[in-house]
Amino acid sequence: MSRVSRASTKKNAAASVVGPAIVLIRPQLGENIGFAARAMANFGLTDLRLVAPRDGWPNEKASAAAAGAYATVDAATLYETPEEALAKTNYVIATTARPRDMVKPVMTPETAAAELTKRQRSGERCAILFGPERSGLDNDAIGLADALVTAPVNPAFASLSLPQTVLLVAYEWQKQSGRAGLGRSTQFDGPAQEGTPMQNTRPAEREEIFGLFDHLERELDAHGFLQPVEKRPTMVRNIRNMFHRMQLTEQDVRTWRGIVSSLTGGKRRKP
Amino acid sequence: MSRVSRASTKKNAAASVVGPAIVLIRPQLGENIGFAARAMANFGLTDLRLVAPRDGWPNEKASAAAAGAYATVDAATLYETPEEALAKTNYVIATTARPRDMVKPVMTPETAAAELTKRQRSGERCAILFGPERSGLDNDAIGLADALVTAPVNPAFASLSLPQTVLLVAYEWQKQSGRAGLGRSTQFDGPAQEGTPMQNTRPAEREEIFGLFDHLERELDAHGFLQPVEKRPTMVRNIRNMFHRMQLTEQDVRTWRGIVSSLTGGKRRKP
Incomplete structure (x- = not known):
């Protein structure tokens, strides 16, 4: 196994810390290292x-699976033991599918992300440990950690893959660190936000909606739809409620007025 | 492309609904269908x-990638169009990396899961749409949905894979549906819970901890450690605080008393 010098290891790791270190202990498949790197970059x-990856390092399969997250793969640092990988960290969480044998706090990924964010804000350097694909972390590695993280899964089918686990932990960290918008950004604008986007329009004003109601109800009266007369108030109310549930935009109101005009006017009206 | 009859499709889908349907539109890689099935089973x-999977159905690569989630793969139902797949659903969310062009509510996976859980509790049948790997959902497919879901990602590296996206949405649904414990269960006991497990012990009582303090401080005095005398109160307080931060169990207290006895007594004390 090739190995970087300890000095360069420290420097690289320190320069790039913006969230917890992801520490993969004896990962078996290069693909999974790449998938994990991709998930890290996503979040x-x-x-x-990497601690003693089975197939050595660098690994072509890891680079291929990273699907563009080359910077993350290329900046990975290599260690012979978990203790070396954790030497400069202050707080360590270990991932496990079955946190049973030790008196150690058990957290969901969400709680762990909150704890990590809090500690990082006060300057602590944090790491999350992940075990080999086949076996997970052994008890000696878990003994190096302050706390355990375990995902809420279907207990009858609980085996998350290594990159899936990295993804969930990284996703929750991104949510809690509070720096992300939603989705992709482009050269034209940043990521999206929750809510209903109105880039080329705006929510309709009630005056506009009332104008549509007047237009539609006048035409419905003219065509004899709002009959019998004693049912008219209920029918009108129901129709108005349907329109309100649409949360119409200003553009929507114009579209509907066009629809009503089209259906009631034009050449087809009385052929 | 093989195709199940519409009658059997409906029956299968209705019998198995315990959460939203995961609808993959024109998925390209069998592996990704399998990974998606695994993520579904996990949560x-x-x-x-499946709507018109590129390589037909069934697909050996999907079964291999499902890594044990065979029931989910085998129960998958096949459709020619998104409209057919959604025919019996009441509420549909579409996944997209860039929710820009439509006036449609944009949600995080967390918000979407809350909405789905609420609607399912009132009897609505829900579905989540996922597009082909290369392109994502096209605007026609998005036009079939009530709302959009987009993950909070690193905007500079926002490309989640198809199975990663299924994983996140399924994970949030599992969290919100509130039925999961943590991790794997066995024949002996159920999934874990948050907190510090104490299966064969219990938190120490203060009386036990005070007994340890007496024992340790007596020995430290005897060995001349708590000097000079004017510093003794501060030194004692600091040592006691370290022990309190450990959140000792009853077993821990006994271990520490053994450590103190061992270090101060036995053959090595005065060689």
Whole structure:
């Protein structure tokens, strides 16, 4: 196994810390290292540490699976033991599918992300440990950690893959660190936000909606739809409620007025 | 492309609904269908619907990638169009990396899961749409949905894979549906819970901890450690605080008393 010098290891790791280090202990498949790197890049994590990867390092399959997250793979640092990988960290969480044998706090990914964010804000350097695909972390590795993280899964089918686990932990960290918008940004604008976007329009004003109601109800009266007369108030109310549930935009109101005009006017009206 | 009859499709889908249907529109890689099925099984979703998978169905690579989630893959139902797959649903959310062009509510996976859970509790049948790997959902497919879901990602590296997206949505659904414990269960006991497990012990009582303090401080005095005398109160307080931060169990207290006895007594004390 090739190995970087300890000095360069420290420097690389320190330079890139913007979230917890992801520490993969004896990962077996290069693909999974690449998938993990991709998940890290998706959620803004950059500090990937590899302890004794089975197939050596660098690994072509890891680079291929990273699907563009080359910077994360290329910046990965290599260690011979978990203790070396964790030497400069202050707080360590271990991932496990079955946190049973130790008196150690058990957290969901969400709680763990909150704890990590809080500690990082006060300057602590944090890491999350992940075990080999086949076996997960052994008890000696878990003994190096302050706390355990375990996902809420279907207990009858609980086996998350290594990159899936990295993805969930990184996703929750991104949510809690509070720096992300939604989805992709482009050269034209940033990521999206929750809510209903109105880029080329705006929510309709009630005056506009009332104008549509007047137009539609006048035509419905003219065509004899709002009959019998004693049912008219209920029918009108129901129709108005349907329109309100649409949360119409100003453009929508104009479209509907066009629809009503089209259906009631024009050449087809009385052929 | 093979195709199940519409009658059997409906029956299968209806029988297995315990969460939203996962609808993959023109998925390209069998592996990704399998990974998606695995993620569904991990988080308790069972209703997988495939619209015109590129390589036909069934697909050996999907079964291999499902890594044990065979029931989910085998129960997948097949459709020619998104409209057919959604025919019996009441509420539909579409996944997209860039929710820009339509006046349609944009949600995080967390918000979407809350909306789905609420609607399912009132009897609505829900579905989540996922597009082909290369292009994502086209505007026509998005036009079939009530709302959009987009994950909070690193905007500079926002490309989640198809199975990663299924994983996140399923994970949030599982969290919100509130039925999961943490991790794997066995024949002996159920999934874990948050907090510090104490299966064969219990938190120490203060009386036990005070007994340890007496024992340790007596020995430290005897060995001349708590000097000079004017510093003794501060030194004692600091040592006691370290022990309190450990959140000792009853077993821990006994271990520490053994450590103190061992270090101060026995053959090595005065060689």
